Amino acid sequence: MTAKKKQLFEHDDRLERLSVAGREKILDDKLHKLVTYAYKNAPAVRERFDQAGIKPKSVHSIQDLEALPILRKDDLIRLQKENPPFGGYLAVPIAGLGRVFQSPGPIYDPERRGRSAQSDFGKGQIVINTWSYHITPGGFIVEDMLRNMGCTVFPAGPGNTDLILQVMYDLRAAGFVGAPSFLNAVIRKAEEKGYDFRKDFNLRWAMVFGEMGGDVLRKMFTEKYGIECIWGDAYATADLGFVATSCEKNCGMHVTTDAIVEIVDPSTGKALEPNEVGEIVVTPFDEVYPLIRFGTGDLSCLQEEVCDCGRTTARLPKIMGRSGDAVRVRAMFVHPNQTDQVAAKYPEIAAYQLVVTRADNRDNMVMSVELCREPADKEKWLANLDKDFRDICKVKCDEVCFVPAGTMEKGAKKIVDKRTY
Ligand SMILES: [Zn+2]
Numbered sequence: 001m002t003a004k005k006k007q008l009f010e011h012d013d014r015l016e017r018l019s020v021a022g023r024e025k026i027l028d029d030k031l032h033k034l035v036t037y038a039y040k041n042a043p044a045v046r047e048r049f050d051q052a053g054i055k056p057k058s059v060h061s062i063q064d065l066e067a068l069p070i071l072r073k074d075d076l077i078r079l080q081k082e083n084p085p086f087g088g089y090l091a092v093p094i095a096g097l098g099r100v101f102q103s104p105g106p107i108y109d110p111e112r113r114g115r116s117a118q119s120d121f122g123k124g125q126i127v128i129n130t131w132s133y134h135i136t137p138g139g140f141i142v143e144d145m146l147r148n149m150g151c152t153v154f155p156a157g158p159g160n161t162d163l164i165l166q167v168m169y170d171l172r173a174a175g176f177v178g179a180p181s182f183l184n185a186v187i188r189k190a191e192e193k194g195y196d197f198r199k200d201f202n203l204r205w206a207m208v209f210g211e212m213g214g215d216v217l218r219k220m221f222t223e224k225y226g227i228e229c230i231w232g233d234a235y236a237t238a239d240l241g242f243v244a245t246s247c248e249k250n251c252g253m254h255v256t257t258d259a260i261v262e263i264v265d266p267s268t269g270k271a272l273e274p275n276e277v278g279e280i281v282v283t284p285f286d287e288v289y290p291l292i293r294f295g296t297g298d299l300s301c302l303q304e305e306v307c308d309c310g311r312t313t314a315r316l317p318k319i320m321g322r323s324g325d326a327v328r329v330r331a332m333f334v335h336p337n338q339t340d341q342v343a344a345k346y347p348e349i350a351a352y353q354l355v356v357t358r359a360d361n362r363d364n365m366v367m368s369v370e371l372c373r374e375p376a377d378k379e380k381w382l383a384n385l386d387k388d389f390r391d392i393c394k395v396k397c398d399e400v401c402f403v404p405a406g407t408m409e410k411g412a413k414k415i416v417d418k419r420t421y
Contacts, residue, residue: 008037009285015257016311020304023312027260028061030285035059037091038290044079044088045290062260062283063271070269070281070295073239077105086110092288101137103238109137110289112241122205123150126171128164130156130178141241142177151175158182161189169195172202176227180208180217187225198225209234209245235319237296240282244316249308252315259284261314263302266295266323274304277333277394279323280316297323299335327356327417329363332395336414339367342389348375351408354397358419366399370408 009030015023038045039056049056052068059065079087085100085108099111127146133139133155143153154171156164158178165186167173176183183206190197197203205228206221208214218229232246235253243261244253255261259282263272266279280296300316307315320326326335334354343349350372357364367389375381382400389397 008033008287009258011258016254016313018312020312023257024061027257031062031065031260031283032056032060034283034285034287034290035065035292037287038292041091041287042089042290044083045091045292047088048292062262065283065293066270068269068293070264070266070279070293071291072295073105073107073297076107076239076291080108086289089289089291091290097288099137099140101140101238102135103137107239109239111137111140112284112286112288122146122175125151125174125204126154127151127175127177128154128156128168128171128173130158130164130176130182133157136238137241138236138238141236145242146175146177161185165189165193168201168203174202174204176203176206176208178208180211180214180221183208183221184217187221203227205230207231207234210236233318235280235298235300235316237298239291239294240284240296243280243282243296247307247309247311251307252303252317254307254311254313254315255302257313261302261316262293263300264295265328267328269293272301274302274314275394277301277320277326277335280319299323299326299333325415327415329356329365330395332393334365334393334395334415338393339389339414342385342392345388346375346381346385348373348381350405351412352414353408353412354415356415356417356419363419364399365395365397366401367397368401368403368408370403370405372405 015026035056039049048068054065054068076087079089090110097110101109101111103109129139129143129146131138131142134157139155139157143155146153154167154173156167168186187197190201195201203225207230208218209231214233218232221227222229232250233253234242234245236242240259242256243259244255246253262281263276263278264270264281265272272278277299278301280298280300282294282296283292299320299322300318302314303317304314306312321335321337326333339352339354343352348371349369351370353368355366355368385400386397
């Protein structure tokens with residue numbers, strides 16, 4: 001049994017709609033409080049700050065932490081091995097923890113508070129939570145959030161589609177939470193058993209996120225089955241919990257106000273400009289486990305234009321891949337997901353490969369293309385491809401060259417970096 005702890009950092013819904021400057025001031029104050037607290041209570045934080053020559057009292061904004069090297073998963077794995085169980089990052093006594101989770105690595109994560117949601121959807125309704133309660137924190141993080149929203153939760157976990165279907169039917173469950181593909185599997189199963197899902201079940205809404213291609217399924221759930229998909233998408237990690245969630249306008253995911261979210265150049269740790277693609281680095285306001293400047297390894301960018309929903313927080317348009325797969329060309333990251341997106345617009349392209357070289361201190365990109373059929377107007381086709389490449393990758397491709405069909409090996413890397421320094 002754990003006593004209810006007094007929280008150092010309370011979530012405040014109002015922060016999402018403050019002016020950018022007003023919110024920044026509050027987050028900067030929280031950051032100062034976090035850094036001071038963590039330096040005092042977590043030995044590993046103290047060591048990391050001392051090594052970087054940073055004094056907590058001089059930290060008044062995230063820019064003051066630019067010299068602090070990004071904390072990576074690999075660092076945590078090593079630190080936890082050297083100094084078990086939490087590598088010196090735990091800032092409360094173990095007796096103060098309710099649960100401990102394990103994420104791949106392995107990394108042991110002490111329990112953090114569930115983040116509250118951007119909606120009071122589902123008050124007084126029964127919700128099936130199919131995120132896993134086993135080992136990883138997903139199920140509990142989502143459950144805390146649902147209970148804060150006033151929902152009654154059935155802790156189903158993933159798998160066992162038959163059982164979940166029966167429970168949903170018996171309890172007249174109104175909400176479903178989990179992966180979009182899993183809800184799809186449940187509906188398929190109902191139809192296999194001869195149910196009319198729309199008529200025989202009471203499912204009114206779903207919070208389904210965390211997968212590539214989720215948009216297509218969400219649209220189908222709504223149009224075909226009348227299931228309202230709240231939130232749309234979300235970005236969460238086992239180590240951090242929720243980092244960003246989309247709003248009712250569904251244009252990107254708003255970053256949480258319970259953390260400072262930066263986009264940085266993973267090689268230098270320096271913050272990038274809005275709309276520049278880089279690594280997501282997060283500093284959660286968390287007095288239990290203060291992972292200051294934790295590098296997620298995921299790529300995205302920050303959009304700062306105010307959203308139609310009225311929230312003034314920046315948005316991540318989507319996750320663009322892992323930083324290890326991307327190459328940095330003329331100061332911009334280019335990820336295979338982006339080049340795939342370009343190629344997908346041209347049915348004439350059978351295969352492609354982007355090769356990056358460097359001469360005279362300038363990066364050069366050549367896209368080799370195998371065609372399955374000739375474009376009608378090749379000049380116009382190339383001009384369009386050039387424009388789409390610049391729009392999607394934010395950097396110009398220097399040259400497109402056509403190679404005979406069958407030149408490229410199946411499964412070859414989409415982007416090859418041949419630069420040497
Ligand atoms: Zn919005």
